[in-house]
Amino acid sequence: MSTTRITRFPRPGVLVALGVVVAALVGAGTALAASPAAQAFREQPLVPGTPCTVTARACVDLDSQQSWLFDGGKVVSGPVPVATGSPDKATPVGHSLRVYRKEELHRSGEYTATNGEPAPMPWATFFEDGGIAFHEGRTDTPSAGCVRLARANAEAWFHHLQIGDQVQVVSAAAVNADRNG
Structure with missing residues (x-):
């Protein structure tokens, strides 16, 4: 057959x-x-020791899971550890993101805490659509897209950043590859 x-x-x-x-x-x-x-x-030139440019006021490196604050192209705080988004809820990458809202005691409209209440996002500094913000939270587990910082750092980012300030979220490896051809 x-x-x-x-x-x-x-x-x-x-x-x-x-x-x-x-x-x-x-x-x-x-x-x-x-x-x-x-x-x-x-x-634009990079701020020495970071993957972000002198025009930024805050920088996030997704590769090293670190963040910095800048003033006049100089580091004023950082690097500090952060938690960024998981593969299915990635933190948006951008060179010219802008702070558009700040709330000291923000609660999530999307996520709930274990007690069923809206999840707290203290010291929230929003910089991207969809509620993406710097805020206080655990830095040892991935976020749902936000950039989580330890309490003291979240408070420092909140006070340093003003509405309209530029935030850059990048991959240092991609920046280096792009700039080194």
């Missing part, structure tokens, strides 16, 4: 759709790499 093997190839429409998706993703990557914010980031 012989066995016939049938090989199925994707329909031409499926191949065209896949080609369009790949082209769009490649184009988006090129557009992001050439964005004005990315270009401005590349043109």
Whole structure:
């Protein structure tokens, strides 16, 4: 008894759709790499010992899980340990994020504490849509996208950062690769 093997190839429409998706993703990557914010980031000098530029007031390195505060392109605090987002709730990367709200005793509208109450986010300094903020919390476990700091550091970040201040969240490895070609 012989066995016939049938090989199925994707329909031409499926191949065209896949080609369009790949082209769009490649184009988006090129557009992001050439964005004005990315270009401005590349043109500014880095604050020595950090992966962020002199235009930032706060810096987060996702690779080392550290953060710094800057004033006039100089480190005024840090590096301090932080917890950033998990792979499924990543902390947004950006070169020109801005502080847009601050709440000393904020409670989460999305997450609850073990007692069923909204989760506390003391010393919250919001810098990205979706409620992403620096705030007090554990630094030994991933967050849901926020940048958690020990209490004293969260309070220092809250008092140092003002509405409109630039926050940079980057990968030091990516910054080094981009700048060293």
